[in-house]
Amino acid sequence: MLADDAACNSRNKFAGSVYANPGRQLDLYGDNIEVDYRGYEVTVENFIRVLTGRVPPSLPRSKRLLTDSNSNIFVYMTGHGGNEFLKFQDNEEISAFDIADAFEQMYQKKRYNEIFFMIDTCQANTMYSKFYSPNILATGSSVLDESSYSHDNDYDIGVSVIDRYTHYVLEFLEGINKTSHASMQDLFNSYDVGKIHSHPGVRDDLFKRPLDKALITDFFGGVAQAEVFPPVEPQEGTPNSGEDGIVDVDVDLDAGPAVGVANETTRAQMSSPDSIHSWTLHALKELRAWACLAVVGILVAFSWSR
Amino acid sequence: MPTGRDPETERDGLRDPSQLYFQADHVRRTIIAAYWIIIFLAVPLWWHTTSIERLPLPSALVESQAERELQFPIRLQVPESHAVILPRLQGLLREKTLGHPERWKGLDLQLSVSGSAPTETEAYKLSHRLGESLIDKRQFIHDLSIEQMPELSALLCDLLAPPPTHGNLVFQYSPRYRLAFSLLNEDSASGGYVRTWNITAGISRHISPILSRMSVLHNFTLESQVQFHAPLAFEPRSIPDGEYGLSQEDLTVFVNSAEWTLSSSVSNDAVIHFVIFAPSAKRRPLRILGSDGAPLSSNSFLLPQWGGIYILNAPSSMESSRDLSSVDLDSIFPTFSEQLITLLGIPRLPSSVQVRHANARNVISEWQLDALMRRRTLENTHGSQDTLRSIVRLVDQIENMPFGASVRGDIQNSLAALEKAYAEASTSLSHALTSSAEALTMASRAFFDPGMLALLYFPAEHKYAVYMPLFASAVVPLIATALREFMAWKRQRRGIAGGQAPPIEAAPARG
Numbered sequence: 125m126l127a128d129d130a131a132c133n134s135r136n137k138f139a140g141s142v143y144a145n146p147g148r149q150l151d152l153y154g155d156n157i158e159v160d161y162r163g164y165e166v167t168v169e170n171f172i173r174v175l176t177g178r179v180p181p182s183l184p185r186s187k188r189l190l191t192d193s194n195s196n197i198f199v200y201m202t203g204h205g206g207n208e209f210l211k212f213q214d215n216e217e218i219s220a221f222d223i224a225d226a227f228e229q230m231y232q233k234k235r236y237n238e239i240f241f242m243i244d245t246c247q248a249n250t251m252y253s254k255f256y257s258p259n260i261l262a263t264g265s266s267v268l269d270e271s272s273y274s275h276d277n278d279y280d281i282g283v284s285v286i287d288r289y290t291h292y293v294l295e296f297l298e299g300i301n302k303t304s305h306a307s308m309q310d311l312f313n314s315y316d317v318g319k320i321h322s323h324p325g326v327r328d329d330l331f332k333r334p335l336d337k338a339l340i341t342d343f344f345g346g347v348a349q350a351e352v353f354p355p356v357e358p359q360e361g362t363p364n365s366g367e368d369g370i371v372d373v374d375v376d377l378d379a380g381p382a383v384g385v386a387n388e389t390t391r392a393q394m395s396s397p398d399s400i401h402s403w404t405l406h407a408l409k410e411l412r413a414w415a416c417l418a419v420v421g422i423l424v425a426f427s428w429s430r
Numbered sequence: 431m432p433t434g435r436d437p438e439t440e441r442d443g444l445r446d447p448s449q450l451y452f453q454a455d456h457v458r459r460t461i462i463a464a465y466w467i468i469i470f471l472a473v474p475l476w477w478h479t480t481s482i483e484r485l486p487l488p489s490a491l492v493e494s495q496a497e498r499e500l501q502f503p504i505r506l507q508v509p510e511s512h513a514v515i516l517p518r519l520q521g522l523l524r525e526k527t528l529g530h531p532e533r534w535k536g537l538d539l540q541l542s543v544s545g546s547a548p549t550e551t552e553a554y555k556l557s558h559r560l561g562e563s564l565i566d567k568r569q570f571i572h573d574l575s576i577e578q579m580p581e582l583s584a585l586l587c588d589l590l591a592p593p594p595t596h597g598n599l600v601f602q603y604s605p606r607y608r609l610a611f612s613l614l615n616e617d618s619a620s621g622g623y624v625r626t627w628n629i630t631a632g633i634s635r636h637i638s639p640i641l642s643r644m645s646v647l648h649n650f651t652l653e654s655q656v657q658f659h660a661p662l663a664f665e666p667r668s669i670p671d672g673e674y675g676l677s678q679e680d681l682t683v684f685v686n687s688a689e690w691t692l693s694s695s696v697s698n699d700a701v702i703h704f705v706i707f708a709p710s711a712k713r714r715p716l717r718i719l720g721s722d723g724a725p726l727s728s729n730s731f732l733l734p735q736w737g738g739i740y741i742l743n744a745p746s747s748m749e750s751s752r753d754l755s756s757v758d759l760d761s762i763f764p765t766f767s768e769q770l771i772t773l774l775g776i777p778r779l780p781s782s783v784q785v786r787h788a789n790a791r792n793v794i795s796e797w798q799l800d801a802l803m804r805r806r807t808l809e810n811t812h813g814s815q816d817t818l819r820s821i822v823r824l825v826d827q828i829e830n831m832p833f834g835a836s837v838r839g840d841i842q843n844s845l846a847a848l849e850k851a852y853a854e855a856s857t858s859l860s861h862a863l864t865s866s867a868e869a870l871t872m873a874s875r876a877f878f879d880p881g882m883l884a885l886l887y888f889p890a891e892h893k894y895a896v897y898m899p900l901f902a903s904a905v906v907p908l909i910a911t912a913l914r915e916f917m918a919w920k921r922q923r924r925g926i927a928g929g930q931a932p933p934i935e936a937a938p939a940r941g
Binding site for chain 1: 573678680681682683685687698700716729730731735764765768816823827877878879884887888889
């Protein structure tokens, strides 16, 4: 889900790309990005519908979350947020209660095995405080009453291109390949408050596995299990070789529960290109306060003059 | 009704308000009353439009249905000539049943001597013959001497309640599946690519027999495609002898889902993929490596609940394109049919048992099909019981979740189908399966009803903040005037009761 078409925005000097840094080393948009929900389709309602599966029957496969009890789901959210809410499209917001209820409904219908929830907004950690369904690992960028800051300002485009927390998480994940054995604990250990300028949080009380046993690739990279099939002789009339013939080469090197093939790594991304500047946020707040005062003043003046 | 003009007001250019028509008491009171009447009339409408439709659910019925367990009677008949083995066999089978409670869950094994009692469903029969064990329809031919009983009971246990397939290879039950066959050339431009394949022959010779046998359980749709550029997302490693290898880790990320379009997205059915992958001429032959790094003899692998992949290494001498004839496919498709059997969860026969009159491999016997149908029916009933229970639980838990007539209808249909499945379990296996699938579909449809989306959560202070500016400004003057008017009216009444002259301004109202 991408609310803004930053890549193809006419103000983007580098059409078709979204660079993660001013040096333009890393193109986030790449060649094979699929955006399933874009622009005005990105609404709180659609997001909850995708999660819970309560979609109209006519909706195509690509817009559904086709997961089952073997699927691991990664949910990443970013944008303007606050205490227990995240803004969608400048006119609505999703609250921590809504996401918690949506996850509970997914749990009840066995739509996931595990969820990894990551959020980068101001006061992000409040967003996962209301979760109550099992097997959810959550992490956020900042504590209550704390802002998340942007990282790099690209002067060619005139906006900040990435948030600090996301930048350092991405930097860590770029060093991971599909066959890596790095664990979630390694990711959380890489958090550096001095660099991120806010206090990232981790919530693992709902998560059953120890963090150093949960691999990064359990949630990223679409890694499946594979089973080598014994050669089948093209002979007519031979009986079945029997089950003992299957060579079980279980590739899941992790001792934890196996992750099914539908290891759906779903990115529900709500990103806005103008990253969160604390000053813009404060300016907005101030503007709003003054605007409210002005409206009240006009109303009072109007009624007095009559 | 100001009929005459007061000279005093005439002089000032002002009129006495009490003389104005619209300031007459009854007019003013009617106006104020009209506002209140509208508000009171609008309250039911507002109540109706803002309340959430929450119909009563048949919770008690769901709970009682969810407690019930499906029981399949399995009738096994011993020939009269060998009635002596009955007690011994019964004892051994009971031991097996207790030894594997999860395999025998929902199965009720009943042994009898053939011909003693008529049965509703077709019974399984035992026959005596020395030599190899054979299956003929629902008959099992084996040596029925008393020394053979341990072996016989073990075989019967594997036939009637086969061990579940290890891992989560098997697809979850769906009434419809789509089989997508893809021939992928990694890079046709490098030469020696596969141009066409005789897919129709391959399917009709190797896949169709399985599909027609499985048509009681599922409905299959088939599609096929050939692609000429299907790059891998990684570099296969080079191994000695000029060969290339896929390590076990490479296999897990083999499918390049970002760049390969493996199935059309016309429907939402579950897709079983079968892929023949022809590596580029630059990287041939491509071998699958074992965990020790040595090439394996196998060139196919299975991804659980996804499908099978076969790596087709064309001879490196081959320069131009090549067509896969039905003879070529005869060496590939048996792998796919084996994989299909595994993915659909069809139990394997014990290795010492053979099917009589089997003129081809992969003949699915009645015993296998019945065992699969029993397992799928049990899975479906459990699935629908769980779903129904979770709907009831969620509705209690999340208070602002609406559910209307369609959800309730689906729940009732699901319960009815479950009831039917319980009843049919003892008479017809295929009917019980159909009913259980119906129950599962209905329960899922009820759960996924688009109308059952909880309203967004708003804290109480949000609601006050939204409603106060809107309503406070309108309601406060209304209440104030109503109060003032009420006080005036009371003052008037008191005035009349006290026998005093009524106030002047009240005069027109009385008249």
